Amino acid sequence: MALTNPPPVRPPPNRIYVLDTSGRLYVHAKHRGSFHHSSFLRGGAVLSAGGIVVKQGRILKLTADSGHYRPNFANFMGMVQLLRDWGADLSATKLSAKHIDCPL
Numbered sequence: 001m002a003l004t005n006p007p008p009v010r011p012p013p014n015r016i017y018v019l020d021t022s023g024r025l026y027v028h029a030k031h032r033g034s035f036h037h038s039s040f041l042r043g044g045a046v047l048s049a050g051g052i053v054v055k056q057g058r059i060l061k062l063t064a065d066s067g068h069y070r071p072n073f074a075n076f077m078g079m080v081q082l083l084r085d086w087g088a089d090l091s092a093t094k095l096s097a098k099h100i101d102c103p104l
Helices: 073-085
Strands: 014-020 025-029 046-055 058-063 094-096
Touching (some): 014 073
Antiparallel strands (some): 014 025, 046 058
């Protein structure tokens, strides 16, 4: 039986991430007003923080957007390099850093 009105395709959910000072990556669903970048480590130090969109195991978008931690260009590029070191294919990933004056 064919569906005459298939359900709408939803975009992948937005997630937030932090990379702690030991190189551990934490990712959680974005819940504005109830869960923030600082929630992962209770405000502790991080190497990078931002947003990430993943669909079917591929990173579609990676940002350095964290109002709490406000990562700089080096922090963000460190995160990008770490993901590459871990084997992530970022060739089609959109990089965004609205709080950073950098050539992305």
